[in-house]
Amino acid sequence: MEKINFRTKVLSRHLNHDPFNTKNSSKNPFLQSSPCLSYTPPELSEPNSVFDVKLMRKLMDGHNIVDRDWLYNLMVQSKLFNPQEKGGKIFVLPDYNQSMEQQREMTMKRIEYLLDHGVFQGWLTRKGPEAELRKFAILDVVGIFDHSLAIKLGVHFFLWGGAIQFFGTKRHHDRWLKDTEDYVVKGCFSMTELGHGSNVRGIETITTYDSNTGEFVINTPCESAQKYWIGGAANHATHTIVFSQLNINRRNEGVHAFIAQIRDANGNVCPNIRIADCGHKVGLNGVDNGRIWFDNVRIPRENLLNSVADVSPDGQYLSAIKDPDQRFAAFLAPLTSGRVTIAVSAIYQSKISLAIAIRYSLTRRAFSITPSGPEVLLLDYPSHQRRLLPLLAKTYSMSFAANYLKTIYVKRTPELIKTIHIVSSAFKATLSWHNMRTLQECREACGGQGMKTENRVGHLKGEYDVQSTFEGDNNVLMQQVSKALLAEYVAAKRRNKPFKGLGLEHMNKPSPVIPSHLTSSVMRSIDFQNDILCLRERDLLNRFASEISLRQAQGESREQAFVMSYQLAEDLGRAFSDKAILRTFVDAETTLMDAPLKNILGLLRSMYALVTLEEDSAFLRYGYLSMDNAAEVRKEVAKLCGELRPHALSLVSSFGIPDAFLSPVAFNWIEANSWSSVQH
Numbered sequence: 001m002e003k004i005n006f007r008t009k010v011l012s013r014h015l016n017h018d019p020f021n022t023k024n025s026s027k028n029p030f031l032q033s034s035p036c037l038s039y040t041p042p043e044l045s046e047p048n049s050v051f052d053v054k055l056m057r058k059l060m061d062g063h064n065i066v067d068r069d070w071l072y073n074l075m076v077q078s079k080l081f082n083p084q085e086k087g088g089k090i091f092v093l094p095d096y097n098q099s100m101e102q103q104r105e106m107t108m109k110r111i112e113y114l115l116d117h118g119v120f121q122g123w124l125t126r127k128g129p130e131a132e133l134r135k136f137a138i139l140d141v142v143g144i145f146d147h148s149l150a151i152k153l154g155v156h157f158f159l160w161g162g163a164i165q166f167f168g169t170k171r172h173h174d175r176w177l178k179d180t181e182d183y184v185v186k187g188c189f190s191m192t193e194l195g196h197g198s199n200v201r202g203i204e205t206i207t208t209y210d211s212n213t214g215e216f217v218i219n220t221p222c223e224s225a226q227k228y229w230i231g232g233a234a235n236h237a238t239h240t241i242v243f244s245q246l247n248i249n250r251r252n253e254g255v256h257a258f259i260a261q262i263r264d265a266n267g268n269v270c271p272n273i274r275i276a277d278c279g280h281k282v283g284l285n286g287v288d289n290g291r292i293w294f295d296n297v298r299i300p301r302e303n304l305l306n307s308v309a310d311v312s313p314d315g316q317y318l319s320a321i322k323d324p325d326q327r328f329a330a331f332l333a334p335l336t337s338g339r340v341t342i343a344v345s346a347i348y349q350s351k352i353s354l355a356i357a358i359r360y361s362l363t364r365r366a367f368s369i370t371p372s373g374p375e376v377l378l379l380d381y382p383s384h385q386r387r388l389l390p391l392l393a394k395t396y397s398m399s400f401a402a403n404y405l406k407t408i409y410v411k412r413t414p415e416l417i418k419t420i421h422i423v424s425s426a427f428k429a430t431l432s433w434h435n436m437r438t439l440q441e442c443r444e445a446c447g448g449q450g451m452k453t454e455n456r457v458g459h460l461k462g463e464y465d466v467q468s469t470f471e472g473d474n475n476v477l478m479q480q481v482s483k484a485l486l487a488e489y490v491a492a493k494r495r496n497k498p499f500k501g502l503g504l505e506h507m508n509k510p511s512p513v514i515p516s517h518l519t520s521s522v523m524r525s526i527d528f529q530n531d532i533l534c535l536r537e538r539d540l541l542n543r544f545a546s547e548i549s550l551r552q553a554q555g556e557s558r559e560q561a562f563v564m565s566y567q568l569a570e571d572l573g574r575a576f577s578d579k580a581i582l583r584t585f586v587d588a589e590t591t592l593m594d595a596p597l598k599n600i601l602g603l604l605r606s607m608y609a610l611v612t613l614e615e616d617s618a619f620l621r622y623g624y625l626s627m628d629n630a631a632e633v634r635k636e637v638a639k640l641c642g643e644l645r646p647h648a649l650s651l652v653s654s655f656g657i658p659d660a661f662l663s664p665v666a667f668n669w670i671e672a673n674s675w676s677s678v679q680h
């Protein structure tokens with residue numbers, strides 16, 4: 001196997017500093033305006049970057065760099081990861097020429113390969129922040145190769161394994177965790193039904209208790225109660241967590257979680273279980289999503305995951321949490337890790353697509369702007385910069401946000417649970433939406449090449465689209481964020497106490513004043529950026545609370561009032577998320593000692609903040625920005641594009657994604673498409 005050079009090579013520096021590359025056109029064959037493009041695509045060389053790319057990569061990845069590089073290597077070394085030579089380089093490419101069945105089997109084989117190499121050691125049996133961060137790092141890298149592989153692992157370890165860890169007690173931990181880690185059992189997670197997804201409390205599967213035999217009886221009472229979309233259920237899973245209403249002594253105690261076996265060790269479906277396939281999907285076809293019906297399936301009493309509530313042998317319902325709302329909330333806890341991984345993975349996909357599109361835009365030319373001049377590099381068009389560089393800055397900002405989210409998650413304490421729930425909901429939605437937008441822009445920025453599956457960006461759209469739906473639909477999550485902010489507001493006002501937590505402390509201070517005339521230096525200052533994002537959040541929260549209370553005063557229920565105030569709720573959710581992201585950026589930036597890194601991060605932060613002002617019409621609608629200031633912001637964004645342009649390549653190199661995990665269009669795309677590369 002050819003040794004892969006993981007160093008991401010970059011364009012020679014002179015290309016970066018001469019916007020239209022007029023000076024060097026006679027020397028560089030790539031710059032000739034020959035009608036026949038007989039140039040060799042640029043032999044890329046490491047730029048004398050103004051900042052330390054390795055240091056930036058460390059900051060971006062945040063943790064477990066050695067583990068990440070080890071895993072990249074492990075994958076590239078195996079034929080299972082589909083290494084292919086294109087244009088003189090090796091790429092590990094997704095399985096787009098295989099049937100759904102082949103993709104599913106290949107996903108399982110890859111898992112076995114990683115298992116054999118000890119990748120999952122300690123995933124469920126080792127505890128503490130370090131072990132959890134390693135797990136996250138491994139999942140980041142796996143997802144950079146293939147979403148199906150990451151999701152298949154996520155379902156088994158985070159959903160099935162996480163449910164046993166969080167909802168189960170010692171007896172479940174002893175019985176299941178080691179076997180899960182070793183893949184002796186293959187787990188899945190049956191929460192969603194055909195008739196109920198976001199509204200988990202509405203599920204219709206019913207479980208009753210038979211005190212004569214000491215068993216629970218799980219039943220699918222109607223077609224809409226069939227479990228749907230269950231990852232792993234169609235082909236491989238042997239066991240599942242079943243979410244069901246628990247009916248004890250004719251009283252519904254609400255949603256609870258049980259362990260049920262669905263296949264034997266030979267893969268035969270168990271008695272009284274029916275399983276069907278969800279069929280081909282727009283992406284993620286390496287995951288076998290299935291549907292499950294339970295026909296009065298009997299399971300031992302001990303299979304109730306009983307950390308929240310239990311049923312005694314004689315059929316008494318026992319729970320320390322008396323409030324059904326709180327009980328239900330406790331059952332959703334494992335979903336938080338899913339949201340964390342989605343938020344993080346969304347950012348890595350944005351990084352892949354930006355690395356590819358920006359590298360292409362530094363090697364692809366189109367039209368000349370002088371009669372006999374060379375054609376212009378795509379990234380030298382200000383309009384192309386405007387399309388990609390704000391997304392690059394946002395991806396950097398959200399990278400800090402994702403790292404922050406991971407950190408608070410692995411260091412969670414009971415006091416942090418609420419914050420983690422709200423921040424993970426907001427970031428999961430915002431980062432996955434950002435990813436889809438970035439993928440589309442990068443696909444278009446690669447022109448026709450973006451349509452080639454081997455170039456990854458277009459393919460990633462189908463693969464990652466589902467991120468806005470599973471583990472909490474994005475719109476529903478954002479509603480929960482606004483609801484939680486409203487609850488904080490009401491509680492603070494009712495107690496007449498200062499705001500504390502969720503970053504709302506700024507509400508205790510006087511409202512910030514935005515200068516009537518914005519200069520460049522003001523717009524680039526952390527104070528201004530922070531002030532205006534806080535101003536938007538506080539004003540929207542006040543408006544939202546007023547509208548709800550007005551509607552209630554007019555006779556609407558609290559729930560009706562909330563539903564009808566959806567516009568403000570949406571605006572507020574976005575305001576919370578954008579401001580929280582900026583905060584994570586500022587925290588990362590201000591603790592840095594390295595001046596060149598700080599400078600470039602300053603540009604990226606300003607781009608993030610200003611483009612946020614530009615994109616949300618709330619700033620003009622509610623007057624946080626005057627028309628004149630809005631025009632100044634727009635000009636400043638264009639200026640920042642020009643200033644970031646020379647650093648574009650170093651900035652994507654800093655993502656630390658090995659060349660093999662990018663795509664041919666990001667490198668020597670002429671050679672990758674040469675006649676000699678065609679299989680004759």
Ligand SMILES: Cc1cc2nc3c(=O)[nH]c(=O)nc-3n(C[C@H](O)[C@H](O)[C@H](O)COP(=O)(O)OP(=O)(O)OC[C@H]3O[C@@H](n4cnc5c(N)ncnc54)[C@H](O)[C@@H]3O)c2cc1C
Nearest residue numbers: 189190191192196197198229230231469470471473475476
């Ligand atoms: C590929 C894939 C894998 C999956 N894997 C699993 C798995 O392993 N296990 C599992 O249990 N589930 C899984 N799911 C299910 C997933 O979690 C659900 O699809 C998700 O929760 C959304 O539910 P739903 O599809 O019923 O959509 P709905 O909840 O019906 O939502 C449909 C639309 O209605 C909107 N909507 C819903 N409620 C409101 C409201 N109150 N106000 C305004 N708008 C609203 C939503 O924003 C959404 O746009 C998977 C799904 C997919 C597609």
